[in-house]
Amino acid sequence: GVKAAELADVILIAVPTLVENGKPKIDAVKDVAEEISMGIKRGDIVITECTMPPGGTESLIPLLERSGLKLGEFGLAHAPERVSTGTAIADMTKKYPKIVGASDSDTLEAVIGLYEAINEKGVIPVSSIKAAEAVKVFEGVYRDVNIALANELALWCEEQGLDVYEIIRAANTQPYCHIHLPGAGVGGHCIPVYPWFIISSAKRNMKLLKTAREINEEMPKHVVELLVRAMNESGIPMKGSKVLVLGLTYRGGVKEFYNSPAIKIIEELKKLGFVVHAYDPLCSEEDAGIFGVSWKSDFEDIDAIVVATDHREFREINLEEVAKKVRHKIIVDGRRVLDREKALELGFVYLGVGCVSG
Incomplete structure (x- = not known):
């Protein structure tokens, strides 16, 4: 708040930046900027660490100048977080080295010194605040597009009776090949959000970025389509059948639900008349209630299992015991x-993203 700004020489802003209807939503950042403007002093430096749409940090200047100071009398910089939850x-x-862009050379020098003191990997200064913002956004966009490529190749492998994981592992032994892994969808506050920071500000149609988003957003539905296929091939009616969804969080090892593929998977399962149960080693019965499903930590009387999250604990599941229940x-x-081979050996129908042959 104001008091904290008065006591500080350097102020870091690290609050969520979101997307709403394909447009960046940085209201929380603006609220902080407006509040601290009443406390900043000549010579202070304001740094945004949250991922910003390129140009977003500089849009705070009018708010910060409500302090009565002009940019130059205070410094402004962007030093994006390069961290993962957990x-x-x-x-x-x-x-990772710290990326830094600043409003002037003196501010840049001061901010470099700040981060060099705490970051063993050092600092990479770039030419401007906007360039620093673009660096972080590009990192996320690359991952989103690469995952979409993996997912598209996975769908082709399903058609061809191939195992996409086997092929990607082999292909990635070539140093120029870096294909990510496919899966049930892309979640969290980062990868599904950052492409829109580019798309929304572009003067041209960013076809690749949009297509990647569409592919990744469709993957939860595809997982459900695989289940429908398995149920039909097994002659089991969907309506009233009990499905256990393994995983509610958007990725393994982290309790975070934002944009979790499990949300869409559960919605689609309910539409088809399945009775949906869920289990997640990081969650509770109350968390399952948020998703509108019942909590179930065993496999008794389950008709189908759907894995939505790559928690380490799921790799340790004893399929022989599961088969009995x-x-x-x-x-x-x-x-x-x-374990696909073990599942097939035990008589399971096993369908995976990028591998549906038995």
Whole structure:
């Protein structure tokens, strides 16, 4: 708040930046900028660390100048977080160099000194605040497009009776090939959001970025389509059948639900008349209630299992014990965490993203 700004020489802004209807939503950042404007002093430096749409940090200047100071009397910089949920401290101090762009050379020098003191990997200064913003956004866009490529190739492998994971592993032994892994969808506050920071500000039609978003957003529905296929091939009616969704969080090892593929998977399952249960080692019965499903930590009388999240604990599931408890042996593995060979050996129908042959 104002008091904190008065006491500080350097103010870091790190609040969520979101997307609403394909447009960046940085209201929280603006609220902070407006509040601290009443406390900043000559010589202070304001740094945005949250991922910003290119141009977003500089849009704060009029708010900050409500302090009565002009830009130059205070410094402005962008130094985007390059961290993952669950490993933030290690990431920011030991894993990646810090990207920094600033409003002037003196501010840049000061901010470089600040981050060099805490980051073992050093600092990479860039030419402007907007360039620093673009660096972080590009990182996320690359991952989104690469995952979309993996997902598209996975769909082709399903048609051809091939295992996309086997092929990607082999292809990636070539140093110029870096195909990501396909899966049930892309979630979180980062990868599904950042492409819109580019798309929304572009003067041209960003076809590739839009297509990548469409592909990745369709993957949860595709997982459900695989289940429908398995149910039909097994002659089991969908209406009233019990499905256990393994995983509610958007990725393994992290309790975060924002944009989780499990949300769409559960919605689609309900539309088809399935009775949906869920289990997640990081969650509780109350969390399942948020998704509108009942909590179930065993496999008793389950008709189908759908893996939505790649939690490490799921790799340790004893399929022999599961086979004794389920009513029907159907697995749709959206994250390739269960032992496919073992599942087939035990008589399960096993369909995975990028691998549907038995």
